[in-house]
Amino acid sequence: MVKEILKESEDKMHKGVEVVRHELIKIRTGKASTGLVEGLKVEYYGSTMPLQQVANCSVLDLHTLTITPWDKSTLDAIQKAIQTSNLGLNPIRDADHIRVPIPPLNEERRRELVKLTKKFGEDGKIAIRNVRRDTIEHLKKSEKAEHLSEDDRKRAESEVQKLTDKMIKDIDNLLAMKEKEIMEV
16 A cells, blocks of 8 residues: 555656656757747647647757648648747748747846746645645555554655655756756857
């Protein structure tokens, strides 16, 4: 029973780290990355679809993305989706694809992005700590219901704390890498 509780909490904590990783991918660093636009929603024949389902996104060079739709009639919808997103990008339409130049970031914008990454990181850490709290409460309830001994509960709490520390360290590493990437000129 303890192993199931620990496995469940590990899965939840891992999902928290993945959410932070996914949010950090979306932050623009002045370098071209397909992760910037893949989550955009495009109006496609009356329904809204993610960009990656209607087009191929690729990095042309360090500062340019190329989006090639599978259906040429979606060029306008893709261009509109990029313009209306709050990414600050200005797409350029060519004959059968869209080029998206990634402008360089100024120092003030870089600092704002670092603050944003730290906010995402703190939100992830809070989520992980909440999972730890819920798991420890579950373990205490199991002890009261006499499903496990006090020693087993304390051992499990120790394991949960080690897992929490590991996941928070993973988030800190992600934040450090992203901050370095953002501040790099």
